[in-house]
Amino acid sequence: MIETEAYVISVADGMAWVETRPHQACPNCDPVHGCRSLSIARVFALKPQHYQVLDPLHSQPGDQVVVAVAEQALTRSALLGYIVPLLALFFGAILGALMSEIASVVAAVVAFLFSLLMIRQYAAKYRGNAVFQPVILRRLPQQRRCVEKPCQLKKNSANS
Secondary structure: EEEEEEEEEEEEEEEEEEEOOOOOOOOOOOOOOOHHHHHHHHHHOOOOOOEEOOOOOOOOEEEEEEEOHHHHHHHHHHHHHHHHHHHHHHHHHHHHHHHHHHHHHHHHHHHHHHHHHHHHHHHHOOOOOOHHEEEEEEEOOOOOOOOOOHHHHHHHHHHO
């Protein structure tokens, strides 16, 4: 399982919306510059991200939790989303090149679009499958975070 920490924003019907924060430096990283993973994460995820996940623990808004997704599901999704369209584009271009340069371009685009359509059909078929859904594994024993409205505690400490 691939895990990350998140905060629960809202819950309904066995599902929860969670917010993940951009990757933070771990104890093994240089605290100032971080590792390469941290640098890449900062480039692509500057804002908090929101996801809908399965919630078997019946979490409450503000809970800090660990969310996980099966490695097989992530690997399969990555292959399907990146490799299949690339291969379709490549093979479409090769097949079209047997006729002419224009046919190569047209065949590549058609094969690419067809692969996207097939991926969409595949994703729709497995959308409700729990194997492919991220899930809350456990709550972290930290303070609850105010999600719905600003914390009263923060306001009171600011006035002191």
